[in-house]
């Protein structure tokens with residue numbers, strides 16, 4: 001069935017409700033429907049949140065269906081965070097500056113794009129691991145889409161420095177050059193990782209190394225963090241990666257990626273509804289699903 005027909009039939013099943021969804025390719029693994037349907041239920045909002053597998057060549061058609069059926073909002077995941085922008089009427093300044101949209105709000109027929117990934121990560125980091133990032137030395141491993149979003153948000157917290165390390169050095173250089181900041185934003189090669197991690201206050205893995213089913217992999221193998229530093233990972237399956245667990249055994253503060261996932265969804269919920277998201281219930285239901 002073509003994507004427009006799928007959206008039309010879905011609307012038909014839920015015609016009395018507000019409609020939200022997530023699109024991506026692949027999408028089956030997404031916990032967003034579980035988390036956001038829980039949030040709507042807890043808040044007593046008459047809405048339903050679905051998911052659509054949308055291939056890159058179907059994005060234009062999906063967006064036509066989105067408008068024609070009056071969907072209220074959506075989340076956007078890989079591989080559409082960049083290409084979605086051409087179908088929107090307005091893009092929030094931060095999303096535009098960092099070059100990716102993960103949340104769309106339909107405000108009276110006007111589609112507005114936001115990015116909640118980076119702010120979701122920083123909220124999680126501050127609530128769960130380190131309250132003040134100001135003047136801290138940060139090391140970020142990885143220079144992909146997620147890295148870009150979190151670096152953009154971290155820069156707003158005025159850290160002393162952020163050093164980006166990536167397997168493909170040119171990508172780290174490109175990322176750093178594209179961000180306009182007065183913070184010391186540096187690039188280092190992987191061979192310098194051990195040295196720069198020694199006196200970092202926060203070390204963040206934004207690569208997929210260590211993600212299920214390759215949970216035994218550790219991109220910081222043999223690297224020691226200073227005592228009391230934060231070992232942070234964007235991965236939430238496993239909830240704590242081998243990197244985070246190993247560093248915690250050596251005296252670091254552990255921080256996993258689940259909080260980022262919950263808060264990026266919470267900010268989206270807040271943009272859509274104007275109400276505070278029930279983050280405890282959202283976290284509980286996702287945790288239960290990940291542990292079962």
Ligand code: NAP
Nearest residue numbers: 142143144145146147167168171206207208234257260261
């Ligand atoms: P991406 O754009 O594909 O970037 C992947 C990054 O990982 C690149 O820097 C890549 O280096 C590096 N990398 C991949 N395999 C590697 C390896 N074997 N050795 C060294 N470096 C490697 O992916 P992304 O969207 O940024 O996502 C990255 C991670 O963040 C994923 O694990 C994802 O699940 C997680 N994430 C979590 C949340 C959350 O809500 N918690 C949200 C978004 C993403 P090269 O440039 O050299 O290829």
